[in-house]
Amino acid sequence: MDAFYASVELLRYPQLRGLPVVIGGGRRRLDDLLARLRQTYPDREWGPHTLDRIPVDFFPRLQDYAGRGVATTATYEARQSGVGSAMGLMKAAALCPQAILLPVDFEEVRRISRLFKATITEIAPVMEDRGVDEVYIDFTQVPGGQREGGRVLARLIQKSIHQATGLTCSIGVAPNKLIAKMASEFNKPAGISIVMPDDLERLIWPLPCRKINGVGPKADEKLKAQGIHTIGELAARERDWLVAHFGRSYGAWLHDAAWGRDDRPVVTESEPVSMSRETTFERDLHPARDRAELGAIFTRLCEQVAADLQRKGYAGRTIGIKLTYTDFSKVTRDLTIDLATADAATIRRAAGQCLKRVDLGRRIRLLGVRVGKLSRPGETAATAVAEPETGWLF
DNA sequence: TCTGGGGTCCTAGGACCC
DNA sequence: TCTGGGGTCCTAGGACCC
Numbered sequence: 327m328d329a330f331y332a333s334v335e336l337l338r339y340p341q342l343r344g345l346p347v348v349i350g351g352g353r354r355r356l357d358d359l360l361a362r363l364r365q366t367y368p369d370r371e372w373g374p375h376t377l378d379r380i381p382v383d384f385f386p387r388l389q390d391y392a393g394r395g396v397a398t399t400a401t402y403e404a405r406q407s408g409v410g411s412a413m414g415l416m417k418a419a420a421l422c423p424q425a426i427l428l429p430v431d432f433e434e435v436r437r438i439s440r441l442f443k444a445t446i447t448e449i450a451p452v453m454e455d456r457g458v459d460e461v462y463i464d465f466t467q468v469p470g471g472q473r474e475g476g477r478v479l480a481r482l483i484q485k486s487i488h489q490a491t492g493l494t495c496s497i498g499v500a501p502n503k504l505i506a507k508m509a510s511e512f513n514k515p516a517g518i519s520i521v522m523p524d525d526l527e528r529l530i531w532p533l534p535c536r537k538i539n540g541v542g543p544k545a546d547e548k549l550k551a552q553g554i555h556t557i558g559e560l561a562a563r564e565r566d567w568l569v570a571h572f573g574r575s576y577g578a579w580l581h582d583a584a585w586g587r588d589d590r591p592v593v594t595e596s597e598p599v600s601m602s603r604e605t606t607f608e609r610d611l612h613p614a615r616d617r618a619e620l621g622a623i624f625t626r627l628c629e630q631v632a633a634d635l636q637r638k639g640y641a642g643r644t645i646g647i648k649l650t651y652t653d654f655s656k657v658t659r660d661l662t663i664d665l666a667t668a669d670a671a672t673i674r675r676a677a678g679q680c681l682k683r684v685d686l687g688r689r690i691r692l693l694g695v696r697v698g699k700l701s702r703p704g705e706t707a708a709t710a711v712a713e714p715e716t717g718w719l720f
Numbered sequence: 721t722c723t724g725g726g727g728t729c730c731t732a733g734g735a736c737c738c
Numbered sequence: 739t740c741t742g743g744g745g746t747c748c749t750a751g752g753a754c755c756c
Contacts, residue, residue: 728754
């Protein structure tokens with residue numbers, strides 16, 4: 327989906343189209359917005375259906391932001407000033423101070439996310455969820471999926487999604503997920519790109535290695551240090567050389583990726599591995615001096631994870647914590663207990679044990695609680711362990 | 721300009737078992 | 739008598755993705 331979080335907001339606030347808009351900086355509820363509107367413009371009627379009449383001047387600007395948030399999305403107008411997702415909002419404000427800043431509305435984003443995915447599965451049922459705004463679709467068995475190299479079906483999907491949601495998306499069609507992902511970015515927004523096996527040299531090899539899904543900042547730096555900047559240069563290296571420099575698994579994968587080889591299937595169903603909640607404090611907290619405040623946050627995180635687990639019907643055996651210190655160094659500790667739990671008090675107890683094993687003499691920026699080794703209680707609950715039978719046979 | 725929150729997967733050492 | 743080979747599980751850290 328194109329600039330998904332921002333596009334969702336523009337559906338409600340069409341008066342912001344064409345302006346630089348940045349999404350991020352926390353969440354705000356519609357109720358709060360309406361309350362502020364009634365206060366600012368008491369002579370008008372305000373409700374969920376009059377949001378398109380809010381004057382542009384009413385919206386908060388990036389320059390007025392003071393906090394620790396990052397940009398989730400920026401409209402293409404804001405991107406022209408250099409603002410991008412994951413960028414700190416204070417930095418974004420320096421680049422584009424007049425941009426409008428809107429908080430994330432997770433509920434609405436999730437609603438539209440479900441809507442566009444349902445639209446796709448009606449047309450092409452083999453779909454893999456890759457987060458709120460992205461999916462892989464297997465065209466192979468879809469009637470008409472091969473026409474014009476997939477372009478006909480891609481157009482149908484775009485049109486159907488636009489009808490259902492009012493939003494645009496970009497689609498890449500290719501022989502596998504690796505290339506399709508790259509192709510999807512060739513023609514944004516609202517684009518379609520078809521990459522055939524023969525197009526590898528022409529369309530993929532000139533790209534920087536960083537465009538490969540799985541090559542992040544670290545690997546990219548390491549590749550550059552070896553004089554490898556493009557995927558073509560990567561493909562030119564011997565497989566054994568890559569294995570020697572990047573490890574058996576990653577080196578071989580890099581080689582395959584550069585040659586456009588990827589046999590991962592489109593996975594339609596998957597079970598979660600872990601669930602977690604974490605929070606960055608408004609100001610760094612000291613375990614001793616801010617004990618009460620930290621304790622309350624810690625308890626709340628445990629309660630939130632427990633509620634998430636219960637709502638989704640999971641329980642977990644490995645309870646863990648995560649701390650980020652002022653200098654951004656991070657530590658994790660975890661503890662595996664005998665019986666899977668989704669109980670806040672039990673999680674809090676185990677997480678408390680973990681907390682005792684980290685340095686609590688320094689100020690903390692972030693605290694998180696995680697539950698892993700998940701199971702569905704209904705399926706694995708109370709697998710009775712037979713008591714040893716004593717005094718009978720012998 | 722100090723950098724969110726929710727995830728997955730991989731690696732590696734050590735405990736422990738047969 | 740100084741030492742096997744296979745395996746699983748636990749823990750910590752880190753890269754990467756949306």
